[in-house]
Amino acid sequence: MKKILNDPLLHFFAIGCLLFLVFEYFGSAGEDEDLTIRVSSGDIKALEASFSRTWQRQPSREELDGLIDEKVRDEIAYREAVALGLDRDDAYIRRRLRMKMELLVEDITTAVPPTDEELKAYLEENRQAFRQEMRLAFNHVYLNPDQHGTTLDTDIQRLLEELDRKGEQADPRMYGDAIMLPRIYSLSSANVIDRQYGAGFSKELAGMETGRWQGPVRSSYGLHLVLVRQKKEAHAPELKEVRAAVERELMSARRQEVRKQTYDTLLDKYSIVVSRDNGVRD
Template sequence: MRDLTPGVLKASWLHFLLLGVVLFTLQGFLFPAPKPVVGPLDDARVATLVQTWQGFNTRAPDASERQRLLRSELERDMLFQHAISLELYLHDPVVQQRLVRNMRFLGLAAEADTEALFERALELRLHLGDEVIKRRMLQVMEQLLLASSPPAVITEAEIVAAFQQRSGELRRSARYSIVQLFFDRNREAEVPGLIARIEQEALPPQDAVMLSSPFMQGYTFTAQTPDQLARRFGAVFVSNFLATVSEPRRWYGPVRSTYGLHYVWVDDIEPARDATLAEVRPILQRDLESEARSIALAQAITRLSERYELRL
């Protein structure tokens, strides 16, 4: 059989085909398709972002903080735009319920069934301007990004290192077990006599409670930190109480709070101490996992942003 290979290689149609492939490939390198554009944000939206930032920080953002703020908002828009391009909204029950509810609220095709209302809402492009749907799509996109680029697994060495670094922060506060008698401002004049009676009759704390004015928070509190006491009695009480108390199994006071006067039996004091690793392991694990998740998500968003043009 005759070898046709040399003839085929000399064929003009093959030369044109190869030239076309080369030109198409070069075009992709030399003239890439333009990236989708996100931004810039309009002035009103920028002003709202800056105002919100100032509300949390009590000052205006500097130039770098402002740039990070705008960049973060553009990344949110990018994620939403990418979710829309992937048509993630088509099969999300939260989006469907939201659009159907909006359609009925607006009185648009109120008699139609759920599927028809959903389709009509999409035709009206209601999904593009709804903040609830945007937040939902951002959540879905973040889940997809983390699924494709999962966070690093937290190791025991990282937990131990975090425990050592945060030992001061994780120190266990002193705890107080108390029984308190409360006297409102109308009864303050009675307090010296009532204290004398308690001491003379050696009334047990649970019996002495009968002399107290009503107090909505209660009378007996077990193993309370100063912060917990402050939530119940206020910072003034805690400041006065800690300045007075020194040992358990005795009465202290009267101790003033913003509510009135308190006569306090201190049943037990657990001194402040360093936490053990076993006690704070769940906290450390949670915080490290949250940090790893944030890092992984930020890296994934950065990679995705390379496919877009973000205009500040």
């Protein structure tokens, strides 16, 4: 008898019977439900498109039949899992459902794009957030003081004279000492420049005349001969300058507001009871 009870085949049979009884129990409560699984032509086109994106070709008839069979199995497993209550008390499923609901609610905000008047009003209310800081475009030649010793001042003067003769035509990559940073910068913000070269470097450049080699300017690396090509002073931008950023922030604010309003409205349907060790808060 003990050998029979330990037989894996008997265990498998018992589990099968148990599952049958469970499905019968839960299934009996839903006899009136629609037990038809429909696979539309639109579903089939979606399956074909997904297969094509993955394999870069159309599926064969056998492959498509397999995809349809898998979709049917997926739907059966989903319906039976819900019937068994497997979707309840599952933190992952709850998070996914909440995410889907919030995305559905937030889609309302993207249905109608903001008008120019709304964007201008948002920009006006948030001027400081979109304020454009000073930006500089420049070339530089790096000099490592450790590599020049007592000839540093002479080398700087000689190099500055040569660069000055060539002006903007001088290729900064052909002069000075090696450095990992770029030698040519397009318009870059003062914060970005200072993060790379050290605090105060951009302020030194901002005080320079454009179109002429000057220096040296000290950074956290050493000394630099600099040609400032262009300056754009800090300013409050017009909408056309920051339209994409304003629209992105406005839509984000809208989504947050719609989400809050939705929860505030739905909250009125519920009675909230919070049980704590020191009492209950309704």
